[in-house]
Each structure stands twice: as C-alpha cells, then as structure tokens.
Amino acid sequence: MKSGTCEVAMTATAADDMPLVQFTLRLADNALVLGHRLSEWCGHAPTLEEDIGLANIALDLIGQARALYTYAGTAEGRGRDEDKLAYLRDAPQYRNILLVEQPNGDFAATIVRQLLFAAFMAPFWRALSASKDATLAAIAAKAEKETAYHLRHAGEWLIRLGDGTEESHRRAQAALDEFWPYSGELFETDQVERALIKTGIVVDPATLKAEWDRTLDDILAEATLTRPAAGWMQTGGRSGRHSEHLGYILAELQFLQRAYPGASW
Amino acid sequence: MSATMQPVGKSDILARAEAAAATVVDPEIPVLTIADLGVLRAVRIARDGKVEVEITPTYSGCPAMATIALEIELALAKAGIEATRVVTVLAPAWSTDWMSPEGRRKLQDYGIAPPLKNTGRRGLFGIDAVACPRCGSAHTERLAEFGSTACKALWRCLDCREPFDHFKCH
Numbered sequence: 287m288k289s290g291t292c293e294v295a296m297t298a299t300a301a302d303d304m305p306l307v308q309f310t311l312r313l314a315d316n317a318l319v320l321g322h323r324l325s326e327w328c329g330h331a332p333t334l335e336e337d338i339g340l341a342n343i344a345l346d347l348i349g350q351a352r353a354l355y356t357y358a359g360t361a362e363g364r365g366r367d368e369d370k371l372a373y374l375r376d377a378p379q380y381r382n383i384l385l386v387e388q389p390n391g392d393f394a395a396t397i398v399r400q401l402l403f404a405a406f407m408a409p410f411w412r413a414l415s416a417s418k419d420a421t422l423a424a425i426a427a428k429a430e431k432e433t434a435y436h437l438r439h440a441g442e443w444l445i446r447l448g449d450g451t452e453e454s455h456r457r458a459q460a461a462l463d464e465f466w467p468y469s470g471e472l473f474e475t476d477q478v479e480r481a482l483i484k485t486g487i488v489v490d491p492a493t494l495k496a497e498w499d500r501t502l503d504d505i506l507a508e509a510t511l512t513r514p515a516a517g518w519m520q521t522g523g524r525s526g527r528h529s530e531h532l533g534y535i536l537a538e539l540q541f542l543q544r545a546y547p548g549a550s551w
Numbered sequence: 552m553s554a555t556m557q558p559v560g561k562s563d564i565l566a567r568a569e570a571a572a573a574t575v576v577d578p579e580i581p582v583l584t585i586a587d588l589g590v591l592r593a594v595r596i597a598r599d600g601k602v603e604v605e606i607t608p609t610y611s612g613c614p615a616m617a618t619i620a621l622e623i624e625l626a627l628a629k630a631g632i633e634a635t636r637v638v639t640v641l642a643p644a645w646s647t648d649w650m651s652p653e654g655r656r657k658l659q660d661y662g663i664a665p666p667l668k669n670t671g672r673r674g675l676f677g678i679d680a681v682a683c684p685r686c687g688s689a690h691t692e693r694l695a696e697f698g699s700t701a702c703k704a705l706w707r708c709l710d711c712r713e714p715f716d717h718f719k720c721h
Contacts, residue, residue, distance in 0.1 A: 346610060423642070424642035428644045435696060
C-alpha cells in the first residue's frame with residue numbers, strides 16, 4: 287500500500303483516518319457499482335423473466351448501497367449524505383473491488399461475476415450480522431436474506447450454462463477464466479479492516495474462504511466447469527486504483543448532478 | 552389542563568393515529584395493509600409531542616417505502632393529526648413470519664401464494680412446495696426466482712396451468 291498511485295488516490299478522501307467510514311464505503315461502493323452494472327441489462331436480457339430478475343437483484347444492491355452510504359455519511363459526520371457520496375466522488379475515491387466494475391460481457395460473464403461475488407457476500411453478511419456495530423449488523427441481516435436469492439439465481443444459471451450446449455459451456459468457462467483473477471480482492475484486508483476486526487466490528491474475510499471454495503466447487507462440478515488454477519490476482523480497487531471501466535460508469539451515473547449541481551425531483 | 556385530562560387526550564390521539572396508520576396499503580399489493588405485512592412496527596408520541604410512526608422495509612431496495620411514508624402522513628393528516636414523523640428502522644430485519652394470518656388469507660384470495668410459515672433461514676434454500684392459489688394443487692413449478700416486485704417469484708400450476716405470483720419467504 288505504499289505505491290505512488292495509491293497515495294495519489296488516497297489523498298482526496300476525507301475519511302482516511304476513519305476505518306469504520308472507509309470500510310462502510312467499500313461495501314457501499316461494491317453494492318452501487320454492481321447494482322448499476324446489472325441495471326444495464328434492463329431491456330436487454332435473454333428472456334423477460336431474466337430481465338426482471340437482474341433488475342430485481344440490481345434494486346436489492348442499490349437499496350443496500352443507500353443504507354450503507356447513509357451510515358457512512360453519519361459516521362463520518364461531515365455532512366455527506368447518500369447522494370453526495372454516490373454522485374460527488376470521482377473514480378479514485380471509489381473503493382469498490384475491480385470485479386464489480388467489469389463490463390457485463392455476455393450473459394455467461396454477468397452470471398460468473400455475480401456468482402463469484404454472491405458466494406462471498408452470503409457468508410460475509412451472515413457473519414457481519416453478528417457485528418458489534420448495531421447499524422452494520424442490521425444492514426447485514428437484511429442483505430443476507432437478499433443475497434441468498436442472488437446466490438441461488440447465479441448458481442442455477444451457471445449450472446445450466448456450463449452443463450448446457452457446447453457454446454454455452456465454452457462461454458461460461460471463458461468467463462470463469464477471465465474473472466477468476468478478480469476474486470482475490472474479495473479476501474484482501476488492510477489496516478482499515480484490521481482495525482475493525484480487532485474490535486469485533488468486522489469479520490476477517492480469510493475465515494470465509496473455505497465456505498466460498500466449497501460453494502464454488504459444488505456448483506462448478508455440477509456445471510462441468512473447470513476451476514481455474516490458483517495464481518496471480520488483480521488488486522487495487524479497494525484503495526482507489528480502478529480499471530478504465532469505472533470512469534464510464536460514473537460518467538453515466540453522475541452526469542445529472544455534475545451538469546446540474548443540487549438538482550432534485 | 553388538569554392532570555387527569557392529559558393522559559386521556561394523548562391516548563386518544565395515539566389511538567386515532569394507530570387506526571389511521573393501519574389503513575395504509577402497500578402500493579404494490581393494495582389488498583394488504585402495512586399492518587398486515589408487518590411493515591408498520593410502532594406508533595408512539597415522541598418527546599417533542601409529534602406522532603412518530605415506525606416502519607421497516609421488506610427489502611433493502613423496496614421502492615414503495617417513500618410512497619408508504621407519504622401515505623402515512625396523509626392518513627394521519629386526514630385523521631386530524633398534523634405533527635407527524637415517519638421513521639424507518641432496519642433492526643430487527645423484516646421477516647415474512649410477521650405477516651398476519653389475515654394478510655396471508657387476503658394474499659391467497661388475491662391470487663398470490665402466501666409465504667410459507669415459520670421457515671426462517673431454511674426456507675431460503677429449502678425445497679419449495681407452493682400450493683396454487685387458484686386450484687389449491689401442490690403440483691406446481693417455479694418459473695423464475697424473481698417476479699414483478701422484489702418480494703415475489705413467478706410460479707406456474709401444472710394442473711390448472713395458471714401462472715401465479717408467490718410471495719417469497721424472507
């Protein structure tokens with residue numbers, strides 16, 4: 287965490303000295319960016335049911351993001367509400383993992399991205415619902431139930447795609463190989479988490495790895511897909527170093543507030 | 552104002568407020584009131600004298616919450632109570648187990664299969680056995696995990712062939 291780019295990225299955030307705010311913002315950014323990505327499917331999904339399904343999941347995620355942003359703003363105490371945090375931070379201030387900002391690709395890619403994320407978030411929210419921080423625990427208890435449905439949805443789809451036609455199998459495996467190096471960031475910790483793990487506010491994600499592995503191995507086996515070999519992992523999103531894709535997301539997401547500051551309806 | 556008058560006045564306001572808030576319906580499923588759903592958690596008179604109504608969302612992203620809050624304020628205003636405040640609480644997390652028996656019956660009559668009872672966490676991943684709300688057959692299948700609103704899934708009856716919504720366990 288001592289690289290030059292990282293320091294540049296960190297300077298713009300007011301809450302660097304507040305681990306609880308930083309941690310909550312990371313969670314909120316994951317939920318908002320993935321929710322926005324999924325909303326891009328609206329009107330384009332392979333079937334009407336799936337169009338509705340992806341929009342539903344997007345709505346859950348954006349709902350989670352709103353609760354988390356509101357809490358981060360309150361905990362920070364500098365007058366930033368959910369809208370300010372979502373609309374008025376630029377890419378280097380966003381702390382989402384790189385996985386969630388990756389483009390939707392084909393349907394297999396969207397499902398693989400969703401599965402890698404949901405298979406982690408399900409045990410993560412369950413553990414966080416026992417947090418010593420009452421607000422995070424309440425948000426987590428709600429999100430856990432929603433994520434259970436997200437995980438089942440992604441798992442069932444990946445089994446159909448992997449164990450489907452030659453074409454769907456090929457695309458599912460390609461998506462798995464492409465996104466696998468983005469899964470490492472789910473389990474990363476730095477000084478932000480370590481401070482909160484010590485005080486019982488946050489669970490150490492390393493303790494969730496075995497369950498994530500088991501969930502994926504079960505689904506991949508049924509889907510006749512091959513788990514990519516362990517290897518080099520992408521990193522950087524959690525400290526503000528993003529792929530070029532995030533900028534395009536924010537350009538669309540933030541356009542109105544940038545062009546017409548303070549606009550509301 | 553005498554010492555005996557005030558409690559009577561307060562409880563009268565509270566009773567009217569509770570009755571008014573309980574009439575507000577879910578804009579997505581208008582046969583259900585927010586009391587039937589378990590979304591209405593409490594009505595009280597706060598220290599500042601305002602009537603405070605506590606609600607909890609069914610799902611984090613439920614788009615009906617803003618409308619419900621507005622409808623509560625309107626219902627209370629119609630009952631002659633102007634100083635109100637609607638508060639959203641997250642804990643404890645809403646569960647379909649809070650849905651009243653009356654609410655379940657109304658859903659069923661409306662053509663939506665009610666959530667299974669007392670399922671808790673197991674219900675989320677257990678094998679669903681949802682009866683068709685039209686013909687009662689247990690010979691049904693799930694068409695899609697997500698339905699017309701966040702709280703519903705799309706099902707189909709294999710006997711009477713009618714598609715129907717199922718209010719998911721949560």
